[in-house]
Amino acid sequence: MALQIPELPYFAPQEELPHELPNPYIVAKMPEFQDPVRARQGIRINDHYVVKFGLDEASGTSEAINMLIVRKYTSIRIPTLYAAWPYNHNGTEVWVLLMEAVDDLAVDEEWFQKPENQDSLLLDSIKRQLQEARLELRRIPHPGTGYNLYGHLRCFKNPHLDLKMFSTAEQARDWLFHAMVPKHQAQGYSVTEQQYAKKWESAYDKFCGGLTSGDEAIFTHFNLSPSAVKVQRNGRILITGWEFAGFFPPEFEYVTAYKAGELGSVWSHNISRCLSEGVYDEALELIEKTAE
Known part of the structure; x- marks a missing residue:
């Protein structure tokens, strides 16, 4: 199709x-x-x-x-x-x-931060629905030969992506890695600086060219955050904010959703985990350990 x-x-x-x-x-x-x-x-x-x-x-x-x-x-x-x-x-x-205009949005991003909601049945339902949504997005057919990873928007420049578009998974990962872990220019040759440079280069090479998650571009929301996921009074979620969606490497949804939450928040350490499918932790681990 x-x-x-x-x-x-x-x-x-x-x-x-x-x-x-x-x-x-x-x-x-x-x-x-x-x-x-x-x-x-x-x-x-x-x-x-x-x-x-x-x-x-x-x-x-x-x-x-x-x-x-x-x-x-x-x-x-x-x-x-x-x-x-x-x-x-x-x-x-x-x-x-x-x-x-959608009514009866019962919770917002502050809801995710409340301790009493961290083990609730509604939280489990939100995670399950996000998993189902991710599987559905994967089924959107890729535009095919002649399109870059940003798919149907190849004719437009997107300011969120620093006016860049990508023809390969390696190019896309290069942009994401630099965005999340800037390469600091060493001011000297101390042991610490040399160790950081080696660690950065090693993680960068692995992230851009050797992830086990594969290179097949899939349709990705790319901006999943607490404010993009609304929960209605009937418990069904509503996903908003699709302006940055497109075709990206498979780990991008999980990594960008994790980084969208506050450090240590229930969103980053609970909600976004449901998007990893146990496959994409490798990408996040490379980013996290290098950023530390």
């Missing part, structure tokens, strides 16, 4: 809309949208819609395309995307994303 890349602009069929589409001109004039940071993060405008306004082409199109792909190829619960279109705002083309 070949991956079909959604085309933008996108508008859901009229019969699927819960309410008429808002006018972007009116949205741009609303007081809530005068803060560009909040506007890009998304603001609820009524009982039906959340609007992300003022997105640049890279973030706007990537989030829209990724949400449509996840909706088509998986049963993972995400907010419904109703529309995504460019809009000329004060002479600059920005993107408008119109999403489902």
Whole structure:
């Protein structure tokens, strides 16, 4: 099965809309949208819609395309995307994303930090659902020959990835390793500095070229954090924040999710572990031990 890349602009069929589409001109004039940071993060405008306004082409199109792909190829619960279109705002083309307003989100990232929740049945349910979601993402077909690891977004530059795109797993791992364990330039030739340099080089070589997790790129959320995983009152999770998703080496989901939590938090040492499948600890261990 070949991956079909959604085309933008996108508008859901009229019969699927819960309410008429808002006018972007009116949205741009609303007081809530005068803060560009909040506007890009998304603001609820009524009982039906959340609007992300003022997105640049890279973030706007990537989030829209990724949400449509996840909706088509998986049963993972995400907010419904109703529309995504460019809009000329004060002479600059920005993107408008119109999403489902989801009610009854019972917990947020602070919930994960509470000791009484660390061994709860709900926590076990969240882990199980994240494992199921990861398996579903693996089944999204890779775009194939001619696409790099960032897959369908090969035409766009993504600011989160430092404007880099990768054609091989080694290139992707090189970027991730440098991002998490910077190579400090030695100021001298002390024993400590020499030991660190050797340790860094050894871990780097192993991470970029010799991991047992394999090199096959799989569809990856790449930004799983406590704030991206919402839990509804019925216990089902809702996964948000798909703007950085794409095709990456298989250990990236686990490693980036682990690093997204606070040091020693229940998220890093409990929730994210469910994504490792007992296979990708090698990658995290290399990063952790070198970073120490």
